[in-house]
Every structure is written in structure tokens, then in C-alpha cells.
Amino acid sequence: MSTPVRPYDREQLRALATVLDEGSFEAAAARLHLTPSAVSQRVRALEQRAGRVLVVRSRPCRATDDGAVLARLAGQVALLERDAADALGGGARDASDSGPVRLAVAVNADSLSSWFPAALVGLPADVLVDLRREDQDRTAALLRDGSVTAAVTSDAHPVQGCRVRPLGAMRYVAVAAPAFRDRWFPGPLDAAALDRAPVVAFNRADALQHRFAERLVGRAVAPPVHYVPSNGAFVALLAAGLGWGMVGEQSLAPLLADGSLVVLAPDGHLDVPLHWQHWALRTPTLDDLTDRVVRAARTALRSPPAV
Incomplete structure (x- = not known):
């Protein structure tokens, strides 16, 4: 009989994701309203649970390949929990989850300076975006390492665990x-x-x-x-x-x-054909962002050439 897989601790995952997002244990501690020691203990416990190093303690901190996998899991869990709580009327969301949800999105500079901002007009007040400017040929790499939830990319091949939608050229x-x-x-x-x-x-x-x-x-x-x-x-x-x-x-x-x-x-x-790639989750928050991006692209980009 196979040994059942124990779920990862939610707070440890959150600590890992915040360290990687903020770039240091000190900044993560300030955001989580914890001490740096408490954040370090949570990340260390997660590393012991995983049996491998998850964070390179550099300036800024960065994920190892294994850390990127769990950072991505942390983001997916947080997004699913947030939307589940909203579907239940918000009563299921505890005090530590009372803030807005943050979506990290990689966008190439030309889209960012032209059509993409229209996709964010009227975004719900409890959704924050963290836009990462990157070349369209390299944005998919940020999806692979778990740094972002979604990306405007020239890569038509879906990153593992992601869905892809053509946007236009x-x-x-x-x-x-x-x-x-x-x-x-x-x-x-x-x-x-x-x-x-x-x-x-x-x-x-x-x-x-x-x-x-x-x-x-x-x-x-x-x-x-x-x-x-x-x-x-x-x-x-x-x-x-x-x-x-x-x-x-x-x-x-x-x-x-x-x-x-x-x-x-x-x-x-x-x-240059552009595509929208995002985590393969079906949640209201991510679906809404996807619909917004597709609509904005449809009004601004050229139809992709017929294959």
C-alpha cells in the first residue's frame, strides 16, 4: 500500500511565496505581520517537509527549481481559497485573508504601453495586479518558474499546468x-x-x-x-x-x-502573434482577468494570420 501524501502547510506555503515575492525575509515579515525569525522558521519547516532547499538566500532571495514549484502551488491555493470564500459570501475568509488578492502578470513593454492597460480599467477593488515587464519571447519563463500567474507571451505552446489563448498579432x-x-x-x-x-x-x-x-x-x-x-x-x-x-x-x-x-x-x-497564458485554474478572479485581456486585445491587435 502506498503512503498517503500529506498536504503542505498553508502558512508555510504563504511564507515561502511572500519571501520570493518581496525578495527578503525581513520584507516578507513586514507584509505578513510576523517577525523575520517566524518567517524563517516556516520556510525552514517547509524545506524539511519537502526534503530539499527551496530558497536561495541571496539579495534578493530567489527560488530554486523545487521552490518555484511550491511557490506556484502557494499562489494557486491562495487564489482558490479567496474565490471559494467569496462564493460563500465571504464568511469563510479568516482575518489573515481579509486583504485583496494579488495577481502577478508578465507583459511585454509594447503591450504595456499600448493596449494592455485597457484590460485593467474597472478591475474589482479587491484585486491587485503586480505587472512584470518582460520581453514577449521570455514571459513564458516566468510562468514556468512560478513567478507569475499569467503572461502575455509569443509562445503558443502551453507551459505545463497552464492554458493558452491566442490574442492577435x-x-x-x-x-x-x-x-x-x-x-x-x-x-x-x-x-x-x-x-x-x-x-x-x-x-x-x-x-x-x-x-x-x-x-x-x-x-x-x-x-x-x-x-x-x-x-x-x-x-x-x-x-x-x-x-x-x-x-x-x-x-x-x-x-x-x-x-x-x-x-x-x-x-x-x-x-508578432501574442498569446495569453495562465494557470490552468477555473476561478472567477482569473476568468475575469482573462476575459478582460481577450476583449482589450480584440479591439487593438490584428487578427492572427490563418494557418
Whole structure:
């Protein structure tokens, strides 16, 4: 006969999740209204129960692979308990659960600065969001390690334990200041010109410019790159002539209209399909957030290409 699996202690799970969320035992203690020693004891007891180290005691604290599994469990338990209590009229929620529920969501910078905020308008007062800005090609990693409940991602393959919904495609257009175009692209937009002309990228994970150039000319290019990790500064420096770059079409209309930027390849663009991935739970809170995100995306993004 197999040995029955004992459930994990709820308060120990909460202590682990809060340490990882806040980054330190001291900050977690303040949020939980406990002493740092009490939080440490709960995490240590959970590690003994699991038989492995769950937290790397660094600055900030971070989860081990096993810790990420239990941190994700802690978030799922908290969300299920909160919605069950609300379904029962709130009477089942104890004093320690009286605060709002917090949903950590990973969103790429371009969505965060354009269509995604509309999804949060009118969010229930007892739901708080913790938005984590991350490149759309990397947001799924935050789901895998349990850091977030949901994510806007370019990954169509569901992370284990998650559901995925297509949102649509964000279209990017290659643009530059008129003076920059005249200087660096006086002739055709060919591979030689794209190898020489400086590029502005959001960060080192931003491969949009290189992907567009390779698709346009049929080979990889290696231009000098400026890294500008701010949407506002990114567009402002393009308009100032620092380099060329890919900008989402939603942000372009006024800049094209006043002549600040010009399109480099009128017949070319790059469509990035986006997806909404979230924990495979059916709870009113998560379902409501999913409905909001899908509606906001439907009004702002392009329909994904037919397969």
C-alpha cells in the first residue's frame, strides 16, 4: 500500500511565496505581520517537509527549481481559497485573508504601453495586479518558474499546468527620422546598408530589428546597436536620428503625420502573434482577468494570420 501524501502547510506555503515575492525575509515579515525569525522558521519547516532547499538566500532571495514549484502551488491555493470564500459570501475568509488578492502578470513593454492597460480599467477593488515587464519571447519563463500567474507571451505552446489563448498579432514597422534615412539609406534598403546603419533596440533580448532585416534581405545583418530600455525614450531617440528601429503601429500615427518619423520599407512589416497564458485554474478572479485581456486585445491587435 502506498503512503498517503500529506498536504503542505498553508502558512508555510504563504511564507515561502511572500519571501520570493518581496525578495527578503525581513520584507516578507513586514507584509505578513510576523517577525523575520517566524518567517524563517516556516520556510525552514517547509524545506524539511519537502526534503530539499527551496530558497536561495541571496539579495534578493530567489527560488530554486523545487521552490518555484511550491511557490506556484502557494499562489494557486491562495487564489482558490479567496474565490471559494467569496462564493460563500465571504464568511469563510479568516482575518489573515481579509486583504485583496494579488495577481502577478508578465507583459511585454509594447503591450504595456499600448493596449494592455485597457484590460485593467474597472478591475474589482479587491484585486491587485503586480505587472512584470518582460520581453514577449521570455514571459513564458516566468510562468514556468512560478513567478507569475499569467503572461502575455509569443509562445503558443502551453507551459505545463497552464492554458493558452491566442490574442492577435502586434504589427511592427521599420521607421527612422527623415534625416537618418537620407544619410544611411540614400539608395535601396539592402543588406550592405543594413549592416552599416545603427539600430535602436529595447534591450539585448529585443531581436525585432534583426528579424525584420533578415526577412527583408534574406540574410542576417550585424549593425551597430544602441540599447534603450524605455518606450518613450526609444521613440524619442528614433525621432532624434540615433538609429532606425521597429515600432508598433498603434504608436506611429501621430509621429508619421507630423513627419517626425518615416517608414523605411512601405511594403514590409513584422507581425508578432501574442498569446495569453495562465494557470490552468477555473476561478472567477482569473476568468475575469482573462476575459478582460481577450476583449482589450480584440479591439487593438490584428487578427492572427490563418494557418
